[in-house]
Amino acid sequence: MKILCTEYNATGAIGIVPVGDDALLRNNDDFYLPAFGKEWSCVPQPVVRICKLGKCVSERFAGRYYEEAGMGIRFYADDLERTLREQGLPEGIASSFGGSAAISALLPREECGEGEYALTVNGEKVFEGSIARHPATPEQLIALASEFHTLKIGDFLYTGNRFRHRGLQAGDRLQVTFNRRTIMDFKIK
Numbered sequence: 001m002k003i004l005c006t007e008y009n010a011t012g013a014i015g016i017v018p019v020g021d022d023a024l025l026r027n028n029d030d031f032y033l034p035a036f037g038k039e040w041s042c043v044p045q046p047v048v049r050i051c052k053l054g055k056c057v058s059e060r061f062a063g064r065y066y067e068e069a070g071m072g073i074r075f076y077a078d079d080l081e082r083t084l085r086e087q088g089l090p091e092g093i094a095s096s097f098g099g100s101a102a103i104s105a106l107l108p109r110e111e112c113g114e115g116e117y118a119l120t121v122n123g124e125k126v127f128e129g130s131i132a133r134h135p136a137t138p139e140q141l142i143a144l145a146s147e148f149h150t151l152k153i154g155d156f157l158y159t160g161n162r163f164r165h166r167g168l169q170a171g172d173r174l175q176v177t178f179n180r181r182t183i184m185d186f187k188i189k
């Protein structure tokens with residue numbers, strides 16, 4: 001199983017970054033802030049689970065490659081990311097460590113509809129989005145990811161988001177709603 005994560009830059013260009021499977025944080029388990037970072041942020045984003053083996057999948061057939069979707073939150077060590085960038089080193093480790101990719105329970109694709117979602121931090125809604133309004137569709141991202149990686153059954157594709165909530169601290173409570181239903185609810189410790 002692979003975790004493929006979509007990243008957007010300031011101009012809207014898209015990259016797909018593989019992350020180790022130890023990054024998954026499941027079952028609304030609390031996220032424990034690692035000691036290597038002091039400044040933390042998170043990105044809420046839809047996730048699809050690959051259900052079919054594929055390589056170089058055409059966008060028009062990519063919809064056949066997932067049957068389930070849900071939500072995820074990726075965590076970033078902002079200070080580490082900045083330091084690595086300044087040193088000219090790859091920044092991936094700042095967002096690909098153990099427990100850095102929280103994931104909700106998955107729903108059948110037909111129940112996802114427009115995929116309206118929201119992130120709430122400590123009871124305050126900080127972001128609202130929709131799969132339908134994303135810069136790239138899951139199908140486009142599956143096609144892109146399959147150019148570089150063989151998609152396998154059980155792989156997760158985090159579809160990314162340009163929004164990043166900064167300033168996470170121990171004690172914060174994160175909740176994500178998907179189609180008006182709370183599917184993620186956990187604390188930062």
